[in-house]
Amino acid sequence: MTQGVVQDKVSQALVGALRSAQQRGMLKLEQMPTINLEAPKRPEWGDVSCTVAMSLSASERRPPFEIAQIIVDHIEQRDALFSRAEIARPGFLNLTVKRELWMDVLREIEAQGERYGHSLVGRGRRVLVEYVSANPTGPLHVGHGRGAAVGQALVRLLRATGHDVVSEYYINDAGRQMKLLGLSVLARYREACGQPVSFPEDGYHGGYIRTVAEHVKAEQGVVLLSLPAADAEQRSRDFAYRELLALIRQDLETFGIAFESWFSEASLLSSGAVEQVLSELRARDLLFDQEGAQWFRSSAFGDEKDRVVRKQEGDYTYLASDIAYHRDKLRRGFDLLVDVWGADHHGYIPRMQAVVQAYGYPKERLRVVLVQMVNLLRGGQKVEMSKRSGEFITLREVMDEVGADAAKFFFLMRDSSTHLDFDLELAKQQSQENPVYYVQYVHARIASLRRVAASRGIACPLPSQADLNVLEDPDELALIRKLSAFPVVLQASAVELEPHRMAYYLRELAGMVHPFYNKHRILPPAPDSEAVTAASTEQVAPSARTAEAMTPGLTGARLALMWAVQQVVRNGLNVLGVSAPEQM
RNA sequence: GCGCCCGUAGCUCAGUCGGAUAGAGCAUCAGCCUUCUAAGCUGAGGGUCGCUGGUUCGAUUCCAGCCGGGCGCACCA
Numbered sequence: 001m002t003q004g005v006v007q008d009k010v011s012q013a014l015v016g017a018l019r020s021a022q023q024r025g026m027l028k029l030e031q032m033p034t035i036n037l038e039a040p041k042r043p044e045w046g047d048v049s050c051t052v053a054m055s056l057s058a059s060e061r062r063p064p065f066e067i068a069q070i071i072v073d074h075i076e077q078r079d080a081l082f083s084r085a086e087i088a089r090p091g092f093l094n095l096t097v098k099r100e101l102w103m104d105v106l107r108e109i110e111a112q113g114e115r116y117g118h119s120l121v122g123r124g125r126r127v128l129v130e131y132v133s134a135n136p137t138g139p140l141h142v143g144h145g146r147g148a149a150v151g152q153a154l155v156r157l158l159r160a161t162g163h164d165v166v167s168e169y170y171i172n173d174a175g176r177q178m179k180l181l182g183l184s185v186l187a188r189y190r191e192a193c194g195q196p197v198s199f200p201e202d203g204y205h206g207g208y209i210r211t212v213a214e215h216v217k218a219e220q221g222v223v224l225l226s227l228p229a230a231d232a233e234q235r236s237r238d239f240a241y242r243e244l245l246a247l248i249r250q251d252l253e254t255f256g257i258a259f260e261s262w263f264s265e266a267s268l269l270s271s272g273a274v275e276q277v278l279s280e281l282r283a284r285d286l287l288f289d290q291e292g293a294q295w296f297r298s299s300a301f302g303d304e305k306d307r308v309v310r311k312q313e314g315d316y317t318y319l320a321s322d323i324a325y326h327r328d329k330l331r332r333g334f335d336l337l338v339d340v341w342g343a344d345h346h347g348y349i350p351r352m353q354a355v356v357q358a359y360g361y362p363k364e365r366l367r368v369v370l371v372q373m374v375n376l377l378r379g380g381q382k383v384e385m386s387k388r389s390g391e392f393i394t395l396r397e398v399m400d401e402v403g404a405d406a407a408k409f410f411f412l413m414r415d416s417s418t419h420l421d422f423d424l425e426l427a428k429q430q431s432q433e434n435p436v437y438y439v440q441y442v443h444a445r446i447a448s449l450r451r452v453a454a455s456r457g458i459a460c461p462l463p464s465q466a467d468l469n470v471l472e473d474p475d476e477l478a479l480i481r482k483l484s485a486f487p488v489v490l491q492a493s494a495v496e497l498e499p500h501r502m503a504y505y506l507r508e509l510a511g512m513v514h515p516f517y518n519k520h521r522i523l524p525p526a527p528d529s530e531a532v533t534a535a536s537t538e539q540v541a542p543s544a545r546t547a548e549a550m551t552p553g554l555t556g557a558r559l560a561l562m563w564a565v566q567q568v569v570r571n572g573l574n575v576l577g578v579s580a581p582e583q584m
Numbered sequence: 585g586c587g588c589c590c591g592u593a594g595c596u597c598a599g600u601c602g603g604a605u606a607g608a609g610c611a612u613c614a615g616c617c618u619u620c621u622a623a624g625c626u627g628a629g630g631g632u633c634g635c636u637g638g639u640u641c642g643a644u645u646c647c648a649g650c651c652g653g654g655c656g657c658a659c660c661a
Contacts (some may be wrong), residue, residue, distance in 0.1 A: 041604080041605090050600095051603060054641080088604070091641095092603080118620065118629070170659070176660065215598070215622085267659085281656095293659055295659095310659080312659060313659080315659085319661095323661095344655065346587095347588075347654065347656040348588075348656090348661095350587090350588095372589090372654095373654095397646085414596085414597065414598090417590090418589085419596095419654080421597095423596095426610090431624095432623070432625090436624060441621090441623060441624085444623090445624090449621095452621095492600085497601070498600090500598085507608075514624060515626085517624080518616095522620060523620045524620090526620075584623070
């Protein structure tokens with residue numbers, strides 16, 4: 001695990017200091033503490049601070065301030081690493097790392113390139129991320145879109161941290177919902193053929209059902225009218241299933257998402273996997289009969305009550321196939337199963353964890369990421385949606401209106417477990433208020449900078465080719481420190497399964513870059529604008545950045561810095577599945 | 585009734601091994617376009633971190649109880 005090139009050095013130095021203090025009998029250190037470094041909020045607290053002295057206070061039975069003093073006194077080569085090492089009130093270790101050392105961050109970014117921020121913490125760990133998994137009974141709506149964005153980001157985050165990841169879509173192509181789909185389409189089909197029909201109760205009312213029915217009619221004519229009801233229903237269902245699943249795939253493709261694996265629920269029933277799993281459970285007394293139904297003894301694993309897996313009428317419940325599905329996933333040898341679910345399914349978690357435990361795995365083997373509802377707004381006004389009447393906003397509509405990038409970024413901006421207000425007007429606005437553009441624009445702006453430089457014949461050195469020692473401004477160092485935090489953010493984002501952390505980081509970074517750009521020059525003033533400035537009256541107050549003397553060396557170093565910024569923004573957006581445009 | 589999630593600035597939200605004077609965006613107000621993209625920037629105001637106790641050097645963070653909001657509690661998925 002790396003906390004960044006500079007932070008790692010600081011960590012090592014502190015561990016070294018602790019060890020040497022221990023050897024000289026200054027500290028007992030029954031357990032070597034983990035060195036936790038943080039970026040202090042105030043500049044006078046240095047670059048990096050550490051609270052280890054305070055956490056040792058209890059076990060050492062000494063005031064934290066003394067411990068901090070001992071640590072500082074035992075840092076080897078203190079002057080080579082730090083320009084300042086101070087102790088603050090309770091026992092904070094406030095360290096200021098030598099400026100030259102921070103430049104290693106830029107060289108590290110160059111050396112790692114697209115892999116900067118990536119790590120190997122997940123090495124050897126196989127993870128299955130199952131997400132979207134919407135019923136193939138209609139087009140994807142916004143809520144699915146959020147789940148899709150979250151799932152994809154998780155897949156990318158986990159890969160970036162060295163996990164071996166498979167993405168999978170579980171197709172609920174069995175059961176009652178599919179039956180209703182067939183009945184709904186058949187009803188619309190009969191309608192289209194001029195037959196008066198009563199629409200099935202709980203059927204799907206969306207307009208797309210009519211479209212599917214039209215397609216059935218166009219392809220098969222009126223033959224369904226003369227088929228036995230069960231056959232007509234079967235044909236309608238199969239047709240609708242294929243068409244709607246294809247539609248879902250298309251929507252996902254447009255959204256920039258492709259699954260490696262599509263897993264069919266029906267296949268679990270037809271292969272006998274469901275029956276087999278249930279008999280396995282019965283053999284272990286985890287399945288019992290009661291009131292004519294079959295029950296899974298989930299209460300044995302912490303669920304609040306037992307659950308029906310086979311109804312009185314003989315049909316399997318959704319849980320039955322879900323047991324078989326998760327059994328299958330576990331059997332495929334994954335070290336971790338990540339399920340992305342709508343938050344309204346949260347009551348289902350203990351049940352699935354019971355399944356995992358029933359098969360002898362710790363319940364942590366399954367981690368469920370809940371995705372809360374999306375509130376669509378348009379200019380602050382709520383867009384009403386009602387799934388019952390079929391009047392919901394589709395992912396397709398949102399993508400058409402604001403684009404896939406903006407939609408994804410908005411979906412990922414907040415903790416997925418909280419309600420999200422998604423303002424369509426804001427998302428398509430090309431202005432600073434729109435966080436997507438604000439972040440993407442950093443990337444585009446730096447690209448633009450380099451285009452201008454090229455057109456003027458100014459070289460754009462990489463960090464290793466530039467003399468970075470001229471980067472002395474506090475704003476430059478602040479940017480570099482922010483870049484140095486990227487690996488930690490990426491890792492935390494992945495480990496906690498919380499992509500919104502990365503989105504926040506990128507917005508913060510953008511919030512430093514744009515002001516920097518405005519305050520400081522990077523390229524020298526263009527020859528013609530210089531002439532104009534010289535010709536204009538001298539009473540124009542020079543702004544901070546025109547006052548800065550631009551030398552070729554400084555331009556080169558700042559271009560190298562911007563190159564690194566751009567790389568980090570690109571890596572961050574990439575992990576969220578959002579594009580990094582060269583031009584906007 | 586039981587369970588899960590949430591309650592932080594006017595609004596939307598960060599803050600996850602407990603740390604220093606609690607942050608960001610938007611909105612509001614006051615400014616900035618002869619400039620490398622104003623698709624941008626500068627500054628200001630704004631808070632009893634739902635309430636009450638507990639744990640300790642220290643609590644927005646952990647624990648208990650209460651108040652308020654959401655969701656779940658199917659032989660639906």
